[in-house]
Structure formats: structure tokens, C-alpha cells
Amino acid sequence: MKRKLIFNPAGEREAHSRKAVFGNPTNIIELNEIKYPWGFDLYKTMGFSNFWIPEEIPMLEDKKQYESVLSEYEKKAYELVLSFLIALDSFQVDMLKEFARYLTAPELEMAITAQEFQESVHAYSYQYILESVVDPVKADEVYNYWREDEKLRERNQVVAEVYNNFINNPTEENFLKAVIGNYILESLYFYSGFAFFYTLGRQGKMTNTVQQIKYINRDELTHVTLFRNLIQTLQKESPELFTPEMEKWIREYFKFAIDKEIEWGKYVTQNQILGITDQLIDRYIKYLGNLRMSQIGFDPLYPEITSNPMKWIDEFRKINNTKTDFFQRKPQTYAKANELKW
Ligand code: ZN
Ligand code: ZN
DSSP states (O other): OOOOOSOOTTSBOOGGGOOSBSOOBOOOOOOSSOSOHHHHHHHHIIIIITOOOGGGSOOHHHHHHHHHTSOHHHHHHHHHHHHHHHHHHHHHHHHHHHHHTTBOSHHHHHHHHHHHHHHHHHHHHHHHHHHHHSOHHHHHHHHHHHHHOHHHHHHHHHHHHHHHHHHHSOOHHHHHHHHHHHHHIIIIITHHHHHHHHHHHHTTSSHHHHHHHHHHHHHHHHHHHHHHHHHHHHHHHOGGGOOHHHHHHHHHHHHHHHHHHHHHHHHHHTTOBTTBOHHHHHHHHHHHHHHHHHHTTOOOSOTTOOSOTTTHHHHHTSOOSOHHHHHHHOTHHHHHHHHOOO
């Protein structure tokens, strides 16, 4: 697959001739006409309406709770889940750059640039959570868990494999596989971790961390939308990519990803966390898998599961603060930024 040129005078200018991928753009960002309004809208939502700053969320209560309220199992799960989320967002920051090189509509490239920035905010959030809640030795340990914990190392490897395959061998087929991998990462891999945090939060535990996770979750859902729309656009514009073998691969990869996510969820919680059981994790992830498959036109793998067994999460994850509250609480941060002298 050929990367697009930085400047291509022979490229096509008209918005109607744009393609999401495999187009021939001049690479000048022209926005007078937009071919994919959803891409431009997502850019604005991710870049501006949903902008947030991890440091603006106070973390003091969580430090006390981590030390005196959490059980040993809850602590371990908290750390392992964070460690995995750190890996996921790390992979995203880098992989989104790769995807961007092959997107041939400026509004989509802008959207993926905003997404990449958000993933780096998430990396910053994890650092800020660790710095606020645990001691520096533990924080260092959490970053390094993947070396010590075989399951986490394997988990990271499995997630990154579909990306590494594209880096090593950038074919059109591997591109589509990486796009599907991204969609699954955004829409499935984060979610047993989120469910764990929300289960704690629902019991009044670690509510500061949970607030950070809610912002991250809100961002991840816009990323799911971006990649769902990209896949749907590829289905329309480049149907030749979706061969019967590819469709079979996609179904099998979903099955594989769902199994791995359930396995991971069970491993981190050890069936020892109040409010979340192995059975709940199993059903919740299969439910999400069904939903994500149907959103890109595939039949669900588990048709017997038709409702969300953790339905309360949909309500719970909503952010109560409006954006205005968020900014009014600490406007001086912005004043300070303006005063910087270089
Ligand atoms: Zn993220
Ligand atoms: Zn994301």
C-alpha cells in the first residue's frame, strides 16, 4: 500500500472525488467543501467540545481509599487494569499516525489527529492517577507490570500483533485488518476495565479515578464512532477488500478478541470483586461483541445474548459536570498558560 505524498500537485481537488482511503488528494487541507461531514463533526467534538484536563479532577479522596478501603484483590485489579489501559493508549498514539498516512480526505485526517491527541491525554491521565494515588515505587511497578506479569505481556502482544503485521507488511489486506483491530480495541478491549472501575465507583470507591475513566470512556466512544464510520465507508467505496476470506477473518477475529477480553477480565478480577462476577464479565463482553459486530453489518456471534447484563453502566458512565462547570472550577490554569514567556 502506498503512503500519500505530502504535496501532490497532480492530485484531485474536488470534494466529491475524495475517498476515505485509496484517493488521490493534493494534500492541501481544503475545507470549503466537505465530503464526510461526520469526520469534521467528530474532529470538532474530540478536539474542542470534549476537551478535558486530567489535573483538573481532584484525586485526594482516592489516595485515602486506596490505602484504607480497597481489598488486596481490588488493589491488584486496579493496578493491572491501569497497566493494560496504559498499553492500549500507547499503541493508539502511535498506530493512529500510521492510519493517518493512508487517509485521503483532509476532514478524516483531522479527526484522527484529534483522536491521537486524546489518546495522549489518556496516557497523561494514567500518570496523574498513579502519581496521586500510589507511591512512586508502586507507580513504577505498574508501568512495568507487563514485564513481570505473563498474562499482561501476552495480552499486550495479542492486541499489538494486528498493528505490527501492518507495520511489517503494509498491504491493503493488512490495513483493513488493522482498522478492524482498532475498532475492536476501542469498542471492546477497554470495556472490562471500565466495567471494573464503574463497579468500584458504584459502591462509592475510587470515585476520583472513576471520574477520569468517565472522561476517557466518553472519548473512546467517539473513537468507536470514527472507526465504525470508516469501516462502513470502506465497505461502500472499496467493497473489493471485503472478500469472503476477509469476512471470515473478521468474524473469527471478533470471536478471538471476545474470548481474550473475557479471559483477561476474569484474570484481573479473580472472581473476588464485589459486584462483578466471571459470569457477568462473560455476558457483558459477549453482549458488547454482538453490538459492535452488528454496527458494521455482521451477524452477532452470540444471538442468545440480547440485553446488556450491566445495563446500569450506560447511565453511570455519564459525566454530570457540564463543560462550563469543568472550566469554571479552575479558570486560572488557562490564565497561567497565556502568561508563559518563551
Ligand atoms: Zn484512549
Ligand atoms: Zn481511543
